[in-house]
Amino acid sequence: GDSVTQMEGPVTLSEEAFLTINCTYTATGYPSLFWYVQYPGEGLQLLLKATKADDKGSNKGFEATYRKETTSFHLEKGSVQVSDSAVYFCALGSGQAGTALIFGKGTTLSVSS
Amino acid sequence: DTAVSQTPKYLVTQMGNDKSIKCEQNLGHDTMYWYKQDSKKFLKIMFSYNNKELIINETVPNRFSPKSPDKAHLNLHINSLELGDSAVYFCASSQEGTGRAGYTFGSGTRLTVV
Numbered sequence: 694g695d696s697v698t699q700m701e702g703p704v705t706l707s708e709e710a711f712l713t714i715n716c717t718y719t720a721t722g723y724p725s726l727f728w729y730v731q732y733p734g735e736g737l738q739l740l741l742k743a744t745k746a747d748d749k750g751s752n753k754g755f756e757a758t759y760r761k762e763t764t765s766f767h768l769e770k771g772s773v774q775v776s777d778s779a780v781y782f783c784a785l786g787s788g789q790a791g792t793a794l795i796f797g798k799g800t801t802l803s804v805s806s
Numbered sequence: 807d808t809a810v811s812q813t814p815k816y817l818v819t820q821m822g823n824d825k826s827i828k829c830e831q832n833l834g835h836d837t838m839y840w841y842k843q844d845s846k847k848f849l850k851i852m853f854s855y856n857n858k859e860l861i862i863n864e865t866v867p868n869r870f871s872p873k874s875p876d877k878a879h880l881n882l883h884i885n886s887l888e889l890g891d892s893a894v895y896f897c898a899s900s901q902e903g904t905g906r907a908g909y910t911f912g913s914g915t916r917l918t919v920v
Contacts, residue, residue, distance in 0.1 A: 792905055
């Protein structure tokens with residue numbers, strides 16, 4: 694079945710460092726891909742998404758490109774801030790009726806000043 | 807205006823009790839979901855409803871029973887609570903049931919069974 698694998702954390706960075714969180718997927722069809730962010734004590738918020746190969750999703754300085762050839766959707770940000778400290782989830786939507794979003798295990802990011 | 811709202815936010819109860827968590831969405835979405843997040847932050851789908859019809863029913867103990875009185879509401883009732891039920895439960899909604907458009911999540915209900 695479909696699945697998502699993302700790098701395990703925690704990831705610890707200093708403010709203004711470059712961030713990459715790796716995400717790869719397996720899917721039989723043409724899924725949509727998402728990054729969600731969960732701040733402490735809160736629910737999940739959609740950070741960005743891409744619905745087809747070569748699409749680039751971007752929001753709040755974060756970017757991810759849907760790479761079909763490498764089945765990847767890595768999250769990047771050029772300069773992280775303390776306020777970016779959160780748990781980041783990569784997710785896959787198969788596009789098939791009767792299915793639910795499949796999430797990776799989450800990566801905890803901690804940014805210090 | 808909260809798009810997906812869950813109540814209560816925190817729930818502490820004793821083993822063996824029965825409790826309910828309520829969820830309401832004002833987005834006009836057709837599909838609603840319950841997810842369970844364990845202590846390691848892993849998210850697992852439990853149920854989904856599309857316009858009051860049960861669509862997804864994952865391997866969940868039958869002590870858990872979802873109820874959808876209308877397409878804007880999806881409640882979760884749990885009988886005979888056990889220690890292992892302690893988790894954060896998230897409600898979510900989507901415009902359609904394929905996952906392509908992504909979901910809007912509520913802020914979660916932290917259930918602690920003692």
